[in-house]
Amino acid sequence: MSDIATHLAAIRDRIRTSCLNSGRESESVLLVAVSKTFPVETIRHAYDAGHRVFGESRLQEAESKIAQLPSDIQWHFIGRVQRNKLRKILSSFEVIHGIDSLITAETTDRIAAELGIVAKIFLQINIAAEESKGGFTPRDLSMSITRIAELSHLDLQGFMAIPPPAKSRDDARHWFSELRNFRDFIQEQHGIRLANLSIGMSDDFETAISEGSTVVRIGSAIFGNR
Numbered sequence: 180m181s182d183i184a185t186h187l188a189a190i191r192d193r194i195r196t197s198c199l200n201s202g203r204e205s206e207s208v209l210l211v212a213v214s215k216t217f218p219v220e221t222i223r224h225a226y227d228a229g230h231r232v233f234g235e236s237r238l239q240e241a242e243s244k245i246a247q248l249p250s251d252i253q254w255h256f257i258g259r260v261q262r263n264k265l266r267k268i269l270s271s272f273e274v275i276h277g278i279d280s281l282i283t284a285e286t287t288d289r290i291a292a293e294l295g296i297v298a299k300i301f302l303q304i305n306i307a308a309e310e311s312k313g314g315f316t317p318r319d320l321s322m323s324i325t326r327i328a329e330l331s332h333l334d335l336q337g338f339m340a341i342p343p344p345a346k347s348r349d350d351a352r353h354w355f356s357e358l359r360n361f362r363d364f365i366q367e368q369h370g371i372r373l374a375n376l377s378i379g380m381s382d383d384f385e386t387a388i389s390e391g392s393t394v395v396r397i398g399s400a401i402f403g404n405r
């Protein structure tokens with residue numbers, strides 16, 4: 180077995196255990212293997228180990244890898260979304276995690292319509308309202324969600340977040356739990372389905388799963404340090 184196959188098996192095991200501990204089905208969490216900065220040969224090890232869901236954050240780098248790898252891979256765009264690159268992002272990726280403003284959501288909807296597709300998207304929430312970070316603050320989101328829910332070429336998956344750097348596990352837990360509560364509140368208040376939470380990375384995915392994550396984005400714990 181390659182190192183990567185071993186790491187993948189270990190991560191899948193830890194996901195299963197976390198689900199079990201929270202009384203959840205292990206199929207309720209999707210593992211996105213974040214392959215940014217790693218070459219095609221490395222990604223192929225994960226593919227050969229049966230993995231089919233990968234995440235990339237830079238369009239140009241991703242386009243070249245996607246062209247070289249099998250077409251049954253589901254690619255997730257996890258980087259910052261530049262509106263002038265949306266047409267290309269939508270052509271190469273099945274899911275976009277970082278829709279971070281109303282205008283980006285509207286542009287995605289328009290281009291998806293032109294391409295004749297319905298785009299699977301996550302809204303990125305700046306849950307701690309950090310100045311330095313993109314994404315909807317809870318306040319922005321509350322003001323935009325009704326409009327976003329009307330965009331018929333978007334398939335709204337749910338919320339994505341990258342919490343502030345944690346000094347302890349409890350910090351991450353706090354922000355994951357805030358995000359889930361906010362999601363529950365928006366669902367109820369607006370009657371909008373937000374089935375998924377894209378939270379949890381190499382260092383905190385078990386905490387994220389215990390707080391309701393349905394999509395974990397894991398890079399270094401599978402592929403090594405970047």
Ligand SMILES: *Cc1c(COP(=O)(O)O)cnc(C)c1O
Nearest residue numbers: 213236257380381396397398399
């Ligand atoms: C790089 C990245 C990840 C993966 O981070 P690791 O700590 O390597 O698991 C997850 N999400 C986003 C948005 C990233 O940019």
